[in-house]
Amino acid sequence: MSNSVIDIKNLRTYFHTEEGVVRAVDDISFRVDEGRTLGIVGESGSGKSVTSLSIMRLLAGSARIESGSIALLGKDLVGLPEPQMRSIRGSDVSMIFQEPMTSLNPVFTVGDQIIEALRLHQKLSKSEARRRTIELLDEVGIPEPAVRVDSYPHQMSGGQKQRVMIAMALSCNPKLLIADEPTTALDVTIQAQILEILRRLRDTRGMSILFITHDLGVIAEIADDVLVMFRGKMVEYGSVLEIFENPQHPYTKGLLSCRPRLNTPYRLLPTVADFMQTVQEPLPDGSMTTRVIETKLSEDDIRRMTSHGRGRLLHSKSELATLGHPWTDGLLAPDTQSVEEGTKPLLAVDDLRVHFPIKRGVFSRVVGHVKAVDGVSFNVYRGQTLGLVGESGCGKTTAGRAILRLVDPTSGSIRFDGIDVASLQGAALKKMRSRLQIIFQDPYGSLNPRMTIESTLIEPMAVHGLGTNRADRRDRAVELLREVDLPPDHLRRYPHEFSGGQRQRICIARALAVEPEFIVCDESVSALDVSVQAQVLNLLKALQEKRGLTYIFISHDLSVVKFMADMMAVMNAGKIVEFGPSEAIYADPQQEYTRRLIAATPDDDVQDIRRRVAARQAATAD
Amino acid sequence: MIALAYVVMMGLVALLSPAIAGTKPLVCSYQGKLYFPALGYFNRSWENAVFRKDRFRNVYPAKLREKDPASWAIWPLVYQDPYRRVRDGEWPDQPANPTRDEGRPNRFNLFGTNRAGVDVFAQMVHGARTALLVGFVSMGIATTIGVIVGATAGFFGGWIDTALSRLIEVVMCVPSLVLILALIAVLERPTIWHLMAVLGVTGWTGIARLTRAEFLRLKELDYVVAARAIGVGRTAIMFRHLMRNAMAPVLVPVTFGIASAILTESALSFLGFGAPPPNPSWGALLNDGRGNQQMWWLIVFPGVAIFLTVLAYNLIGEGLQESTDPRLAGAE
Numbered sequence: 044m045s046n047s048v049i050d051i052k053n054l055r056t057y058f059h060t061e062e063g064v065v066r067a068v069d070d071i072s073f074r075v076d077e078g079r080t081l082g083i084v085g086e087s088g089s090g091k092s093v094t095s096l097s098i099m100r101l102l103a104g105s106a107r108i109e110s111g112s113i114a115l116l117g118k119d120l121v122g123l124p125e126p127q128m129r130s131i132r133g134s135d136v137s138m139i140f141q142e143p144m145t146s147l148n149p150v151f152t153v154g155d156q157i158i159e160a161l162r163l164h165q166k167l168s169k170s171e172a173r174r175r176t177i178e179l180l181d182e183v184g185i186p187e188p189a190v191r192v193d194s195y196p197h198q199m200s201g202g203q204k205q206r207v208m209i210a211m212a213l214s215c216n217p218k219l220l221i222a223d224e225p226t227t228a229l230d231v232t233i234q235a236q237i238l239e240i241l242r243r244l245r246d247t248r249g250m251s252i253l254f255i256t257h258d259l260g261v262i263a264e265i266a267d268d269v270l271v272m273f274r275g276k277m278v279e280y281g282s283v284l285e286i287f288e289n290p291q292h293p294y295t296k297g298l299l300s301c302r303p304r305l306n307t308p309y310r311l312l313p314t315v316a317d318f319m320q321t322v323q324e325p326l327p328d329g330s331m332t333t334r335v336i337e338t339k340l341s342e343d344d345i346r347r348m349t350s351h352g353r354g355r356l357l358h359s360k361s362e363l364a365t366l367g368h369p370w371t372d373g374l375l376a377p378d379t380q381s382v383e384e385g386t387k388p389l390l391a392v393d394d395l396r397v398h399f400p401i402k403r404g405v406f407s408r409v410v411g412h413v414k415a416v417d418g419v420s421f422n423v424y425r426g427q428t429l430g431l432v433g434e435s436g437c438g439k440t441t442a443g444r445a446i447l448r449l450v451d452p453t454s455g456s457i458r459f460d461g462i463d464v465a466s467l468q469g470a471a472l473k474k475m476r477s478r479l480q481i482i483f484q485d486p487y488g489s490l491n492p493r494m495t496i497e498s499t500l501i502e503p504m505a506v507h508g509l510g511t512n513r514a515d516r517r518d519r520a521v522e523l524l525r526e527v528d529l530p531p532d533h534l535r536r537y538p539h540e541f542s543g544g545q546r547q548r549i550c551i552a553r554a555l556a557v558e559p560e561f562i563v564c565d566e567s568v569s570a571l572d573v574s575v576q577a578q579v580l581n582l583l584k585a586l587q588e589k590r591g592l593t594y595i596f597i598s599h600d601l602s603v604v605k606f607m608a609d610m611m612a613v614m615n616a617g618k619i620v621e622f623g624p625s626e627a628i629y630a631d632p633q634q635e636y637t638r639r640l641i642a643a644t645p646d647d648d649v650q651d652i653r654r655r656v657a658a659r660q661a662a663t664a665d
Numbered sequence: 666m667i668a669l670a671y672v673v674m675m676g677l678v679a680l681l682s683p684a685i686a687g688t689k690p691l692v693c694s695y696q697g698k699l700y701f702p703a704l705g706y707f708n709r710s711w712e713n714a715v716f717r718k719d720r721f722r723n724v725y726p727a728k729l730r731e732k733d734p735a736s737w738a739i740w741p742l743v744y745q746d747p748y749r750r751v752r753d754g755e756w757p758d759q760p761a762n763p764t765r766d767e768g769r770p771n772r773f774n775l776f777g778t779n780r781a782g783v784d785v786f787a788q789m790v791h792g793a794r795t796a797l798l799v800g801f802v803s804m805g806i807a808t809t810i811g812v813i814v815g816a817t818a819g820f821f822g823g824w825i826d827t828a829l830s831r832l833i834e835v836v837m838c839v840p841s842l843v844l845i846l847a848l849i850a851v852l853e854r855p856t857i858w859h860l861m862a863v864l865g866v867t868g869w870t871g872i873a874r875l876t877r878a879e880f881l882r883l884k885e886l887d888y889v890v891a892a893r894a895i896g897v898g899r900t901a902i903m904f905r906h907l908m909r910n911a912m913a914p915v916l917v918p919v920t921f922g923i924a925s926a927i928l929t930e931s932a933l934s935f936l937g938f939g940a941p942p943p944n945p946s947w948g949a950l951l952n953d954g955r956g957n958q959q960m961w962w963l964i965v966f967p968g969v970a971i972f973l974t975v976l977a978y979n980l981i982g983e984g985l986q987e988s989t990d991p992r993l994a995g996a997e
Contacts, residue, residue, distance in 0.1 A: 444890075447894050449890055449893060449894060472896075473896040474896075476894060476895060476896030477895075477896060479894075480894060480895075481890075481891065481894045483887040483890070483891065484887075485887055488886045488887040488888060489886075489887035489888050489891055490888050491888045491892075491905075491906050491909075491910070492910065493909045493910055494905070494906075502892070502895070502897065502901075502905070503895040503896075503897075506895055506896050506897050506898070506901075507895075507896060550891070553891065553895070556895075557895060557896075
């Protein structure tokens with residue numbers, strides 16, 4: 044029996060708000076042993092972050108630990124006076140956060156910030172602390188640490204900043220590292236590197252890690268044990284293999300299957316709601332609790348989800364051949380089709396370039412250009428979904444916006460249904476806007492907070508003269524809400540009354556209000572919880588089928604793009620590096636960059652988990 | 666909350682000032698017709714000409730009885746006039762206002778009288794009108810200019826933004842107090858409206874800058890881009906999508922601006938450059954008190970009124986700031 048680093052028993056943390064008591068953490072027990080990693084997984088609002096903040100005793104004013112014990116190295120932290128708690132934070136247990144951009148103070152060099160942390164807990168001279176800092180930076184894989192120690196945060200990339208945060212957290216040799224969504228804001232390739240560093244540190248230092256994330260793929264990559272949280276409650280707790288191989292709780296089953304895997308057989312994603320229903324029940328003290336009723340996914344359901352709708356719709360065979368992914372029957376699903384030779388594409392983008400000038404000085408002299416999109420060409424056929432995938436800054440969003448003329452292209456041609464979009468002006472452009480629509484990433488920023496849902500949906504109709512009068516438009520708005528599975532009584536409400544997933548549905552309804560033929564989905568599901576993401580993806584697929592829509596689906600998440608897209612374009616540094624059928628690109632990537640991207644995508648295949656667990660056991664047995 | 670209640674109360678006092686203190690009836694029936702002579706406090710010409718023709722000489726109680734025995738009238742709460750001394754016998758059982766330094770607060774002159782025997786309470790009540798008028802009108806002008814300039818600069822960007830931003834900087838360099846003093850020296854008959862105009866046309870820079878910044882921030886938000894993608898016109902985007910969301914934070918400097926305009930007006934009146942003499946003003950009362958320091962009531966009451974009013978507007982501004990700034994709201 045190895046020694047536990049942290050042992051939590053029956054922890055309850057409640058928020059005391061004006062509306063009553065909210066049980067953010069409700070009876071959680073777990074332990075993390077030396078050198079082990081516990082992954083806590085759950086959706087936003089499940090209480091996973093509150094758990095970590097309870098351990099650090101960094102809770103906001105209205106939250107209180109009601110009962111339970113938190114034993115760190117045998118010492119109970121609940122009720123420990125603040126000064127003693129302060130000396131524990133950063134030395135025995137330290138924490139890294141999601142947002143590396145805001146966790147570092149911009150006016151100090153990264154070295155100064157680590158040196159400060161070092162000298163706060165250890166009696167070190169300045170030069171010793173500096174030497175130690177360089178060692179730490181080296182340990183977390185910062186190149187040329189002796190030089191970078193004097194860099195300011197803005198001179199580093201997001202991944203490097205997160206490494207600096209890890210170095211800072213490591214500065215006093217903590218026994219426990221709490222990582223709260225440390226890779227969520229990072230690109231997949233960077234995420235893979237950070238996970239690798241955390242794994243290495245765990246092994247070389249024998250450190251324990253409490254890893255909090257909403258992403259089961261990341262959990263599968265790093266955790267030894269997994270705790271699944273749902274609305275403040277612990278619904279499942281076990282080894283990573285148990286959880287992935289044989290999940291017990293319906294919520295875990297739902298979470299596992301609603302993730303679009305790179306090799307998913309589904310065409311519609313199962314959602315958590317397919318596995319369970321929840322009932323809100325009041326408790327004697329007036330707070331609410333959630334009871335879960337399991338529902339079984341029937342054989343019919345599974346058949347429906349695997350065989351729903353049409354198969355992939357690819358470019359014509361001659362085009363596929365020129366793209367370097369020729370039509371091969373064996374590789375593709377039997378009902379995959381290709382468009383007939385000679386069909387005109389709905390959207391033809393040729394050598395599109397968008398350059399942003401960099402201006403300096405008083406007279407705004409142009410000193411150079413950022414080549415956001417640098418010579419991109421592709422065709423999209425009616426009814427197809429084209430996936431644009433790439434890391435942040437690769438130009439995929441700019442390309443999408445240029446097609447809609449939300450940014451002006453520098454050169455190149457965009458032809459939609461034979462019309463040159465790039466040169467449209469005035470009324471013709473306005474008319475084109477009703478045919479092309481966009482759905483954004485951030486469900487909170489994409490609705491005007493001071494407009495009711497009714498005015499939000501009616502505005503586009505009024506702009507384009509759809510519907511005869513207000514009453515008629517209202518009826519159409521009700522119809523649109525029904526189409527995105529929202530009840531019509533939502534019309535009178537304001538955006539802040541809705542959850543992220545509901546808002547995204549409203550955004551979809553707004554885009555549909557002008558009866559478009561073509562929609563750019565710009566990271567439209569990236570900000571949503573996985574179970575909500577599955578619902579929205581299903582909705583987008585259903586709408587495509589019903590209305591014959593054509594999509595460009597932009598995402599950094601290869602697995603989501605592969606689930607949605609018929610054809611996939613991989614972008615890097617403003618250029619398309621690989622273009623072909625999604626399946627073919629995944630099965631047989633031609634480019635080094637694509638291979639890296641696929642390898643970095645977190646993978647929760649049970650075989651791979653078993654292999655990793657075996658490797659871990661072999662390593663610890665030595 | 667208290668600040669808000671105080672400001673509402675001040676507004677009511679200003680609006681109902683002739684009903685609170687005055688010597689003209691609110692409503693009177695004279696020779697078979699209804700008149701509203703008290704409106705004359707707002708504007709000379711609103712007082713019906715018949716009373717001047719019949720030589721009322723602003724002494725209504727006795728004249729009404731004398732000229733038309735059948736007349737009746739509803740009187741203000743306090744029979745005192747902000748412009749002139751009330752004499753003996755004007756109002757039953759009310760003695761003449763004391764003059765010189767004898768007019769300490771008493772039953773008939775709640776806040777005392779000044780050297781000429783004019784009631785301080787009546788001047789204060791009517792002065793509230795001046796103070797609030799200066800605050801609202803000057804900030805009204807400033808807000809209008811500021812929002813238009815700021816919104817244009819923020820919305821269109823480019824060279825329009827550059828030009829308007831330089832204009833804002835130029836106007837910021839104009840010292841408004843000195844400009845007012847110069848204007849008063851030049852004008853033959855300066856009125857309170859000139860003062861408001863100057864405060865208005867020099868005081869909009871802060872509002873313009875804030876509106877510009879809000880517009881710059883908001884126009885990058887997805888819902889504005891979404892509106893463009895839908896094909897919504899420029900004007901509709903500017904007003905429906907940007908203006909409404911930009912207004913809440915802009916209200917904050919407006920309330921602070923009202924407070925500072927009231928303060929400026931009082932300061933000018935105190936220096937003797939404010940509203941010309943017959944106009945009641947808190948600052949002018951203070952100026953009166955400066956020369957007669959033993960008459961403490963000339964300093965304490967208007968001083969407290971200025972202090973409380975400015976404080977109340979600042980508190981409201983701060984409250985607005987807290988409720989519109991999500992970071993401060995989250996700190997609760």
